[in-house]
Amino acid sequence: MTRLHIKRLLHHQGIALIAVLWIVAALSIIVTGVVHSVRSEVRLVSTTRQTIQAVALGEAAIALVLQDMASRPERTTRLVTMDVVYQGSTMAVEIMPLSGLIDINKAPAALLTSLYLVAGEMDAKAAAALAEATVQTRSERDARGREQGFEAVQDLLRVPGVDYDLYARLSRLITADEQGTGQINPQAAPDGVLAVLAQGNTALAGALAARRASGATDIDTAILNGEHISNSSSSRYRLQAYVMLPDGARIVVARSIDLRPDPRLGLPCRIFNAEHWMQGAPLKGV
Numbered sequence: 001m002t003r004l005h006i007k008r009l010l011h012h013q014g015i016a017l018i019a020v021l022w023i024v025a026a027l028s029i030i031v032t033g034v035v036h037s038v039r040s041e042v043r044l045v046s047t048t049r050q051t052i053q054a055v056a057l058g059e060a061a062i063a064l065v066l067q068d069m070a071s072r073p074e075r076t077t078r079l080v081t082m083d084v085v086y087q088g089s090t091m092a093v094e095i096m097p098l099s100g101l102i103d104i105n106k107a108p109a110a111l112l113t114s115l116y117l118v119a120g121e122m123d124a125k126a127a128a129a130l131a132e133a134t135v136q137t138r139s140e141r142d143a144r145g146r147e148q149g150f151e152a153v154q155d156l157l158r159v160p161g162v163d164y165d166l167y168a169r170l171s172r173l174i175t176a177d178e179q180g181t182g183q184i185n186p187q188a189a190p191d192g193v194l195a196v197l198a199q200g201n202t203a204l205a206g207a208l209a210a211r212r213a214s215g216a217t218d219i220d221t222a223i224l225n226g227e228h229i230s231n232s233s234s235s236r237y238r239l240q241a242y243v244m245l246p247d248g249a250r251i252v253v254a255r256s257i258d259l260r261p262d263p264r265l266g267l268p269c270r271i272f273n274a275e276h277w278m279q280g281a282p283l284k285g286v
Helices: 003-071 109-118 124-138 153-158 164-173 191-197 202-213
Strands: 080-086 089-097 236-244 250-258 270-279
Touching: 003 080, 003 089, 003 236, 003 250, 003 270, 109 124, 109 164, 109 191, 153 164, 164 191, 191 202
Parallel strands: none
Antiparallel strands: 080 089, 089 236, 236 250, 250 270
16 A cells, blocks of 8 residues: 555545544534433423412412301401411411502592502603503593493503503502402502502501501501591402422412302302412522
8 A cells, every 4th residue: 555545544534533523522412402401391390380289289278268268257357467288388378358459440640640650660750641541541431431441450551651561560559449449448458559658658668567467456547648548348359378389489379359259150259360470589490
């Protein structure tokens, strides 16, 4: 074999080695991607399973609280939290009369302005303009001449100027209650609504909430905006169960309930809204 033949053979062998190395590198990348994809799928399945289990536990906790509420002769008129144990899990269930939320169907423009100003973090001029737009939107009439109003809190997105980010900041503080009066019972109001009534004074709102949580029934509401305050009660409630997940996050299971019997369906109460969401950091890798 001549020297030329040897050089050519070595050249071809070198090319073949480079090709093999490229193939090995490509296969390594493919395998790494497949492994990562499988791990992500496993985490997603695990998260989905945990969420389904948490929602089921939350629903069971709410059902137990409903049984307790139905057995009591008097209705709850204030925001309270109960601890419920079910299948070895301890869950906090919050009972909130809808009279403690801001009714977007009945709230006057001044209250809506405070809502957008404090909870929506808007400037005063923009908040007032959006409040007027809200009143105008809910006053629009249908083909029969009836005011359309808002059937659900999500209908607030119909108002020009309300985007999803703003809606997300407000959604836990509002209701579209057909029994609403436009005023708020501070004993039933969550911290965010108390902050609206306190004109954005979160320290004051927090102090009132803490005193209420201690069981005090004589919280001083004179320091709130009395124009929007009422001690009215309601047969409608939002019940929220908080279910902890292994990673420290929690699932909130919420049901809006009317405790009045439904004779048409023969039910002791009626659930008219159901939702759940995650609070806290999501599971890693999801």
